[in-house]
Amino acid sequence: MTNAHAPLLETRRLELAYGAFKAVDGVDLCIRPGTIHTVIGPNGAGKTSLFHCLTGERRPTHGSILLDGRDITRQPAHGRVGLGMARSFQITSLFQELSVHENLRLAAQGVDGWKALNFWQRLDTRKRHIDTADEVLERLNLTERAGIPAGELSHGQQRILEVGMAICARPKLLLLDEPTSGMGIDDIPTMTRLIGELGRDHSILLIEHNMSIVMSISDTITVMNRGRVLVEGTPDSVRNDQRVREAYLGEAA
Amino acid sequence: MDTKTGAVASKRNGATPLARPGRIRWAPGTTLAMLVVVVLLPVVLPSATLATEILIFAMAALACNLLLGYTGLLSFGQAIFFGAGAYCSALGMLHWQLGLFSALLLALGVGAVLALLVGLLCIRRKGIYFVMLTLALTQMAYFLAYTLSDWTGGDNGLLGVPRPPIALGDTTLVSLASPLAFYGLVAVLFAVIYIMARRITSSPFGSTLLAIRENEARAAALGYDIRLFKIMVFVLSGAITALAGALYAMLLNFAPLSNIELLMSEQILIMTIIGGTGSLFGSLLGAGSIVLLGDILSAIWPRWMLLLGVALIAVVIFMRGGLWGGLTSLLQRARRASSHDKEA
Numbered sequence A: 001m002t003n004a005h006a007p008l009l010e011t012r013r014l015e016l017a018y019g020a021f022k023a024v025d026g027v028d029l030c031i032r033p034g035t036i037h038t039v040i041g042p043n044g045a046g047k048t049s050l051f052h053c054l055t056g057e058r059r060p061t062h063g064s065i066l067l068d069g070r071d072i073t074r075q076p077a078h079g080r081v082g083l084g085m086a087r088s089f090q091i092t093s094l095f096q097e098l099s100v101h102e103n104l105r106l107a108a109q110g111v112d113g114w115k116a117l118n119f120w121q122r123l124d125t126r127k128r129h130i131d132t133a134d135e136v137l138e139r140l141n142l143t144e145r146a147g148i149p150a151g152e153l154s155h156g157q158q159r160i161l162e163v164g165m166a167i168c169a170r171p172k173l174l175l176l177d178e179p180t181s182g183m184g185i186d187d188i189p190t191m192t193r194l195i196g197e198l199g200r201d202h203s204i205l206l207i208e209h210n211m212s213i214v215m216s217i218s219d220t221i222t223v224m225n226r227g228r229v230l231v232e233g234t235p236d237s238v239r240n241d242q243r244v245r246e247a248y249l250g251e252a253a
Numbered sequence B: 001m002d003t004k005t006g007a008v009a010s011k012r013n014g015a016t017p018l019a020r021p022g023r024i025r026w027a028p029g030t031t032l033a034m035l036v037v038v039v040l041l042p043v044v045l046p047s048a049t050l051a052t053e054i055l056i057f058a059m060a061a062l063a064c065n066l067l068l069g070y071t072g073l074l075s076f077g078q079a080i081f082f083g084a085g086a087y088c089s090a091l092g093m094l095h096w097q098l099g100l101f102s103a104l105l106l107a108l109g110v111g112a113v114l115a116l117l118v119g120l121l122c123i124r125r126k127g128i129y130f131v132m133l134t135l136a137l138t139q140m141a142y143f144l145a146y147t148l149s150d151w152t153g154g155d156n157g158l159l160g161v162p163r164p165p166i167a168l169g170d171t172t173l174v175s176l177a178s179p180l181a182f183y184g185l186v187a188v189l190f191a192v193i194y195i196m197a198r199r200i201t202s203s204p205f206g207s208t209l210l211a212i213r214e215n216e217a218r219a220a221a222l223g224y225d226i227r228l229f230k231i232m233v234f235v236l237s238g239a240i241t242a243l244a245g246a247l248y249a250m251l252l253n254f255a256p257l258s259n260i261e262l263l264m265s266e267q268i269l270i271m272t273i274i275g276g277t278g279s280l281f282g283s284l285l286g287a288g289s290i291v292l293l294g295d296i297l298s299a300i301w302p303r304w305m306l307l308l309g310v311a312l313i314a315v316v317i318f319m320r321g322g323l324w325g326g327l328t329s330l331l332q333r334a335r336r337a338s339s340h341d342k343e344a
Helices: A047-055 A077-082 A100-110 A127-140 A155-167 A188-201 A211-217 A235-239 A242-252 B002-015 B029-044 B048-071 B078-095 B100-122 B127-147 B179-201 B204-214 B216-221 B226-252 B262-275 B280-300 B305-318 B322-343
Strands: A009-018 A021-031 A036-040 A062-067 A085-087 A173-177 A203-207 A220-225 A228-233 B166-168 B171-174
Touching: A009 A047, A021 A036, A021 A047, A021 A062, A021 A220, A021 A228, A036 A047, A036 A211, A047 A085, A047 A173, A047 A203, A077 A085, A077 B216, A085 A155, A100 A127, A100 A155, A100 B204, A127 A155, A155 A173, A155 A188, A188 A203, A188 A211, A211 A235, A220 A235, A220 A242, A228 A235, A228 A242, B029 B048, B029 B179, B029 B280, B048 B078, B048 B179, B048 B204, B048 B226, B048 B262, B048 B280, B078 B100, B078 B127, B078 B226, B078 B262, B100 B127, B100 B166, B100 B226, B127 B262, B179 B204, B179 B226, B179 B280, B204 B216, B204 B226, B216 B226, B262 B280, B262 B305, B262 B322, B280 B305, B280 B322
Parallel strands: A036 A203, A036 A220, A085 A173, A173 A203
Antiparallel strands: A009 A021, A009 A062, A220 A228, B166 B171
16 A cells, blocks of 8 residues: 555645645645655744644544545544554643553553453553554653553653654654753754654654754655745755755744 | 452553553552451441441442543542432332342332433533533522422322342341341442452543543544434443442432432532542542541531531642542552562
C-alpha cells in the first residue's frame, strides 16, 4: 500500500472558514512517508487551524484529507488514532494525577479503540500495553520517574512526556504541535534530539516556531501565510526565499 | 481472590504504580473490610432494618461513585433510577405477580434502559450544562410520577409492596419476612456488586474512566470514544441504582414519592462525597454514617439536616478525600509512627 512515492498524508483544497474569514484557505499539503515535514508561518497564518483539521478537532468546511489514500475528512478525532495518526498538544495535556507510567500505558491502550471497553480483564494482564509504556519510558529517559504523578514532573519533562504519549500508539504519522512551546532554553536540545530520533522511524508533521530546530531537523518546510501555502521546499531554499522574509518582516513591521 | 491479586498488584506497585498513590490505587484490604462490615452490621446495630437501609444506600452511593469519582460526572439524575427501580419492581410484583428475582431483574433492566436514554441526552453537553440537564430530567421524572397517581399512588406513594420469598417455582426456599433474612439477601447482593465494581474499576475500562475524569480532550486524542465510555458507565450506574431502589421498596413495603425526588439525588451524592469519591469502600462509609446520623439525630432534633450541611462543608473543606481519605491518611500516619518506633 505505502510506497516511498505515494504520500502518507494528503490534503486537497483544504479550507476552514469561520464565517467570512478563512483561517485555512485551500491548502494542498503532501507529506511523504519517512520525512519530517514542518509547517511554519507568522502568527495567524493558519498553522493551528490546519493542525486542528488534521487531528479531527475541527471539521474543514471544504476539501478533503487523505491518510494512506483513504479519505478521513469526516473521521472523529478518536477514530483517527486507530488509522495510524497520533498527536501531541501545544499546551501540555496530560493526566496530571495519574503516574507517568499510567499516562503512557493509557496512550498505548487507546489505539486499540473499542477493545478498551473491557470490563473484566485486570490491568496487569494487559502486558503488551505495559511493555510499550516501559519501552517509551526508556526512550524518554523517564524510567526513574515512572511512579510519580505526571503533574509533578518538571515542565521540560512534561513536554517530553507529551510527545512520548503520542508515540505509544505506534503511529504511521506523528502530529506535533509546537513541542518546544514554553520550554526552557536548557531543555530544548533534548527535545530537538528526541524529535530527530523519532524522525528515523516515524513520519512527522511538525508545527514549530523555533527556527533553529526547524532548520536543523526538517526534510521539507511548508511556509503558510494568511491561510495559504506561501512556499514549500527544503530548509535551504526556504531560508533564502524572499517571499518568506517579507512575510515574517511584514509581521514585525 | 482479592488478597491474591492484591499481592500481585502491590508487588507491581513498587516499580510502576497504576495510579496516584493514596487515592485510587490497589487497596487489597477493602474487599475484606467490606465483608467484615457487612457481617458485623446487623450484630452491632440495634435493628437489622437499619443495617439493610445502610447497605441499600451504600449500593446507590457506589453506583453514584462510578459516575462522580471515577468518571467525573456530577449527576443529579440518580433519583430517576432509584425511583423507577422502586416503582417498576413494585408494580411488577403487584400486577404481574413477579417473583423476587424477576422483580429485581426488571428493576435492573428498567434502570439500564432509562440510564441509556438519560445518558444519550445529557452526555451531549459537558460540565455545568450536563449537571443542569440531569437536574431538569429529575424534576420531570418527579412530576411524571406525581401525575401518574393511578400507577404510583402519587403523593401517598405506592402502598402494599410485597416482599416475595426466594422461591423455586412454587416452592418457597427462604422466606424474607424477617428483617434479618432480608438483610441476608441485601448483604449478598451488595457484596456481589461491590466485588464486580471493584473488578470493573481496575479493568482497562475502569482505567479509561479515570483518564476521562482527568482529561477528556487528551483521552479523545488517544483514541478513546469518550461518549461511548460515558454512556456505558451511565448504564451501569443506572442499573445498580434501580436495583437499590427496588430493594428499598421491598424493605419499606412501600414506594414513596420521595424516592424519585431531587432530594434523593442529593442525598445519594452527599453520601458519595462524604464517604470519599473514587473509593468504593468510601461509599459504604458515607452511606453508613449518613443513615446512622439521620437515625440518631432525627429522634432528637427534627432539623438534623442542618447538621448534615455542616458535616458536608467540613468534609469538603478539610477532608478532600472524604471519610475514606481521612481514614487512609490516619492509617498511613500510624504506620509511619510505628515504623519510627521500630527504628528508635
